[in-house]
Amino acid sequence: MNIDFAALLGKSPNPYMVMDPELRLVWVNDAYLGATMREREDIIGKTLFDAFPSDPATESYRLLDDSLQRVLRTGQVDELALIRYDITAPDGGMQTHYWSATHTPLLDDAGAVKLILQHTVDVTELQELRQHRKQADLIRRAEKVQSRNVTLVRESRRLTEFFDQAPGFVAVLGGPGHVFEMANTAYLDLVGRRDILGKAVEESLPEVVEQGFIEVLDHVYRSGEPYIGRREKVMLNTADNDAGEIRYLNFIFQPCLNPENEISGIIIQGYDITEEVAFEERQDLLINELQHRVKNTIAVVHALAKQTFRSVPAASSAVEQFSARLSALAAAHGLLTEGSWRPTSLRSLLRATLGASLGDLTGRIGMDGPDHLLDPETALGLTMTVHELATNAVKYGSLSVEDGTVAIDWSVESAGDDDIVHLTWQESGGPPVAEPEHKGFGTRLIERGSHSGGEAEVTMEFRPGGLKCSLAIHVPKDPQSAEHGRPFAKFKKSG
Structure with a gap:
C-alpha cells in the first residue's frame, strides 16, 4: 500500500517543517504556519535563520544552530527540550515564545543527511504557567520572609525593652576607641548624661580617664580577659555636680566577639551599691559604738562587783568567778561585733x-x-x-x-x-x-x-x-x- 506521507503530515495538528542540509525550508504543514504566524510563500526557500531572524550572539540562536549542526554532523536525532526563540508578530512587533523541538535526519543511500524533519511544539503557555507558579512561590516565600521579619522586629523591640528596663546598668562599647553603641536607662542615670551614644568613653566621660578606666578598657580589648570590679570607688561628674560625685560600683567589663571570633567591643554590666556601702558604714559605726558602750558597761559591772563584795568575808572567790564569766561574755561579744553581729x-x-x-x-x-x-x-x-x-x-x-x-x-x-x-x-x-x-x-x-x-x-x-x-x-x-x-x-x- 502506497502512503502519501506529505499529505498525511500536512493534515497533522502538530507543526512539522523540512529543511535541506543548507537549512533552507523546503516544506511546512499548515500547523507549522499557524504556530509561526507565517505564510508559506514567505518562508519556503529561505534558510531557517532568514525566515526567523535572531541575533547570532543570543543564546536562542546558539542553541538552535548547535542542535542542527549536531544532526548534520552525526546523522542522529537531536532534541531541544526547551528553547526561547522570539518571532515577529503580524503587526511587526516581537513576541516571546518558548518551543520544544525535535530534529530528525532523513539520510540518502550513502548515509549522508538529505533532509531534516523538525517537529516543533509551542510551549509558551506552559512556560508562562510555570513562571506564574514560580512567581506565586516567590510571593509565598516573600510573605514568609515578611512574617519572619515582623517577628524579628517584635522580638528585637522586646529585647530592647528588656535591655532598657534591666535593673542593673548596661552599656555596649564598640571598637578599640570604646564608642558607646548602646546604653540603658540605668547607665544614663548613673553617669548623669543622655548624649553619649556615638561618642567615645574618653569624650563622654572625661573624668574616668584620670581614674585609669580607659587603660582597663584597652587591656580588656587587647587581651580578651574580662575585668571584674568589686566595690570600686568611682568619681562621676553629673549635671548637678561638676565637681564630681563618688559612687561605689560592682561591675564587669566583658569582651564581646564577632562571628569571626574576633573582639569587636566590650559589654559593661553592673550595679550601683553606693547606698549599700553607706548603710554598711553607718552600721559599722553603730556597732563600734555599741561595742564601746558594752565594754564600758562590763567594766562598770566588774568594778561594782569588786566594790560591793569587798567587805564580804570569803567573797573573793565568787568575785573572781563572776569576773571570769564577764570576761568570757566580753570575748564572745567582741567576736560577734567584729562580724557585725x-x-x-x-x-x-x-x-x-x-x-x-x-x-x-x-x-x-x-x-x-x-x-x-x-x-x-x-x-x-x-x-x-x-x-x-x-x-x-x-x-x-x-x-x-x-x-x-x-x-x-x-x-x-x-x-x-x-x-x-x-x-x-x-x-x-x-x-x-x-x-x-x-x-x-x-x-x-x-x-x-x-x-x-x-x-x-x-x-x-x-x-x-x-x-x-x-x-x-x-x-x-x-x-x-x-x-x-x-x-x-x-x-x-x-x-
Whole structure:
C-alpha cells in the first residue's frame, strides 16, 4: 500500500517543517504556519535563520544552530527540550515564545543527511504557567520572609525593652576607641548624661580617664580577659555636680566577639551599691559604738562587783568567778561585733572563749570537727556553756592536773529546716569524777544553757575517767534568719 506521507503530515495538528542540509525550508504543514504566524510563500526557500531572524550572539540562536549542526554532523536525532526563540508578530512587533523541538535526519543511500524533519511544539503557555507558579512561590516565600521579619522586629523591640528596663546598668562599647553603641536607662542615670551614644568613653566621660578606666578598657580589648570590679570607688561628674560625685560600683567589663571570633567591643554590666556601702558604714559605726558602750558597761559591772563584795568575808572567790564569766561574755561579744553581729564561725568562737577562759592552758585542748556558722544568740549561749565547762575543768577536772586534757569533737546533722550540731566535751587524765552532791551556779548554768540561744539538748555524764558533756544544738540552715528568744537547753543527765 502506497502512503502519501506529505499529505498525511500536512493534515497533522502538530507543526512539522523540512529543511535541506543548507537549512533552507523546503516544506511546512499548515500547523507549522499557524504556530509561526507565517505564510508559506514567505518562508519556503529561505534558510531557517532568514525566515526567523535572531541575533547570532543570543543564546536562542546558539542553541538552535548547535542542535542542527549536531544532526548534520552525526546523522542522529537531536532534541531541544526547551528553547526561547522570539518571532515577529503580524503587526511587526516581537513576541516571546518558548518551543520544544525535535530534529530528525532523513539520510540518502550513502548515509549522508538529505533532509531534516523538525517537529516543533509551542510551549509558551506552559512556560508562562510555570513562571506564574514560580512567581506565586516567590510571593509565598516573600510573605514568609515578611512574617519572619515582623517577628524579628517584635522580638528585637522586646529585647530592647528588656535591655532598657534591666535593673542593673548596661552599656555596649564598640571598637578599640570604646564608642558607646548602646546604653540603658540605668547607665544614663548613673553617669548623669543622655548624649553619649556615638561618642567615645574618653569624650563622654572625661573624668574616668584620670581614674585609669580607659587603660582597663584597652587591656580588656587587647587581651580578651574580662575585668571584674568589686566595690570600686568611682568619681562621676553629673549635671548637678561638676565637681564630681563618688559612687561605689560592682561591675564587669566583658569582651564581646564577632562571628569571626574576633573582639569587636566590650559589654559593661553592673550595679550601683553606693547606698549599700553607706548603710554598711553607718552600721559599722553603730556597732563600734555599741561595742564601746558594752565594754564600758562590763567594766562598770566588774568594778561594782569588786566594790560591793569587798567587805564580804570569803567573797573573793565568787568575785573572781563572776569576773571570769564577764570576761568570757566580753570575748564572745567582741567576736560577734567584729562580724557585725552576723553568723560566726563555731571554731573561731571556741578558740576565743577558751582563750579568754584558759589562757596558756588552751594547748591542752584538742578540737576536731567541720566548721559551721552559728547565729549570734546561739553563739552567746554556747560561749557561756563552754566557759563554765572550762572553768570547772581547771578547778576540779582534767585541767586541774598537769597531764589532763580535753577533747572537743563535733559533727553536723541535717534535720529539715535546721542543722543539728552534735558537740562533745570529753575530759581525760584528770582526777576521778563523781556527780557532785550539791550543784553550784556553774553546773546549773551548763544544765540550763543560756536562754538567749537556740534550742539544744545537754547531756552530762560524770564518768570516773573524766566528765563528758554532750550538746545537740539546733541551728537554722540560714543562721542569718535565726529566730530570737528560743530556749537554748533541754537538760539530760547520765551518771
